[in-house]
Amino acid sequence: MNTETRQKTRLNRVLFRILPMLALLSALLVSLFLISGVQKESGDALLDDGYIWVLIVTVFALIILLWAIFDRIVTLVRNVRSGVPGALLSARWVRNFLLLSLPPALIVFFFSAYFLTSTIDSWFDVQVESALEDSLQLGQQFLDTRTLEVRNQLRETASGLSYLQEDGEELRRALLGRVRTAGPTELTVMETDGTLLATANINALSSMPERPGDFAIMQASQQGEYSAAEPTVDGRLQIRVIQLMPALYPGDSPRFLQAIFPLPPDITDLTASIEDEYFRYQKVGYLRQSLKQSFLLILSLVLLLTVLLAILAALYSARRMVTPLSKLSRATREVAEGDLEQEVAAGQRDEIGFLVSSFNQMTQALRSASQEAEASRAELQAQGEYLETVLGNLSSGVLTLDGEGHIITTNESCKQILHLPETFGAGSAGGKVDFRSLDSLAEFDPAMQPFTEAVRHQLGRGREEWQQEIKIERTGAPLVLLMRGSRLPVLSLPGEDPGYGHVVVFDDVTVLNRAQREAAWAEAARRLAHEVKNPLTPIRLATERLHLRLADKLEGRDSEILDKTSRTIVAQVEALRKLVDAFGDYAREPELNRTTIRLDELIGEVVALYQQGDSKVRFELDLAPGPDGLAADSGRLRQLLHNLIRNAGEARAEEDVTLHIRSRLLEEKGKSWLALELLDDGPGFPAMVLEQPFEPYVTDKSKGSGLGLAICRKIVSEHDGKISLANRAEGGACVRIQLPLA
């Protein structure tokens, strides 16, 4: 995780986790703050100044909460529609949480609202209110009565003072006298505009008299008097009475006489108490509706917060519960798809945490098991490869079968020896065969019948080990196999009976067999040549001497018999000598004189000899030029060609034979070969020759040694080549020779 992603994650955590929680906390504190202050009287500076800010913070907190919840719900809906693991469970969790939490919250809200309004209404008693109003009216009545009394009193005082000069000492003394006897605490004479003329106060140290208000002066001017109970600065009540004193003489101005009458202290205290209580009751009554509205607003705020808290808690708990489950789901799917590196962070100490921990232990165990299995598989593979390599490099054919005789594996030598196609099995040594039966092998190549029968026979005997030599008769290439078999234990599932398979190992002993026979033939030929060739010359010499001594002595019929008998003996001795020479050739140890030759030229020279003579063989040559690189004994190759051409010429006794000789170059298994084919249009090889090709004395000819083809194979073998016989489909014999090129 890079730095930018980490910062983004941290920012998201702040935005979507911490901010909503802070907002919720702020909103709750604000609610408590409002509830605690709603009944307080004004005067709390913090409450007074911060009220609007508190509301702003509340609204802001609510907006943050709503935004956070909206964002989470939108994400949840999107996840549900997208099929994110755990989203549906989260949605159900949130829905159930809300269904469970909302009804109680609503019930509490409505009951609280009802209780609060009822309680507030119960604070107000009509009788108390009426009593307070009566008390207030009583106080006002008292004040009115007292005001009326002092007003009448001032009228008398005014009439007694109206004759006094306005600025004389006599007026001041008269005022002072009235103050001391009449009851006012202050008497003042003033102009009608409020200008002070004279005053007297019961308290000699008092300050200047209080000027009446404009309203009092105006009323006194218009109505001749003014009287009212007025509150003083210190909250007490006093009665102010102003009496208009008409002008004493024409040209004089009218004057005001103002008197201030205090109320008795006990009366003042009582009226103040009545006024305060009445006013407090009035205010509370007036604020009742506002109080209800405020409480309802706050209750609504609390309800809203509760709902938001429920949603937030539901979302949080759903996420807390579902997140590890969805992680588990995702991880399980990954594990099912083969990724065993999955591990879910275990953050909770509950059942889900235990589940996560168990899952991690399971994946760890799976990883260990997988690693062990992988190691075992690798070891098995290595062993398999080793075995495959060993089997692949074995010259012996290997075939494994299950208990029911189905072929399981074969190696490369098996296919080569049995001439099976590359596609047989998996195309490689040790490859699996799709349980092909031995019968299918026989169906594929009927010549394999002895092989399959031998295997089936040995399996049926149930022996641990067995050995058998069989011969497969293949046209032109008989095959001798030495087979050995063993019983193999086969892996089985627990609870199943252990089964047994078989392994069959076989070797192509055809060459060995042939070599043994050839060695025997060569030994026989050598002994025959040695034993037979020695007496031939004395026989011939004796016959010739006998003919010479008796030829002159016999006549007529006896002489003819002698001549004929002598010629026959000589001819047969000559035939025996040739036969012995042929045996000698066959038994002779190879002493090749290899030189680089051009086969096309050699063939041309040999063919020319036949074309010059009276031969029945007609030639058609299709020879590849050269080739260069053929190191061979030209004499032995000439003998090979003579044998084959003579053999073709002897195919038909009366008719001519056309011999088609062609050569070409080919690449086989990384080696260059010269392929030579001799095709004639004769009757072809007899069956007995094809069944035992190149076998000495296997021939249908009345004449000849029966060693021609055997000598041909010997010459080809001396040159490390291959030779095979076959009959052409269109008729005639075909001899194929392959000679290696350097």
Next chain:
Amino acid sequence: MDVRFEQHLSLSPEARNALVHGVPLTVGIELVLRDARTQTRVKKKTVHYEIRYLPLSEHYQLSGPADSSVRTFPRLRHALAELGNLQLNLETGALPRGEYELLARSFLDKQKMPPPMRLPVLFSPRWNHESAWTSWPLDIEPGA
């Protein structure tokens, strides 16, 4: 700086009703002196007056800006008229030469209302007693 502040004040029926039911109303007068060119505030002063009704004597009491200044009026209009004709002092000290603006406004201070009324009056336009700002240009000459 001495400022003679004259205005015509009137209260809505809701405010008058609250007043006679014992709810004191607080009227704030806000004075702001700012530089006319840069519009930066040089000085600000807010004074508060409280009007309350006295039911026993049926008088209206106007107090403020200091607690000691208390006057009573037999009619509300007299109290409002008194409040509409004020002599205020804005202590600015010696101002540098330049062009200034004096701004003034009056408002009903809702924060001083009883707590139960604060939420309702915040959302009620009938309690919106707030005048617009009135400005006077001032030229401060050297030595003024």
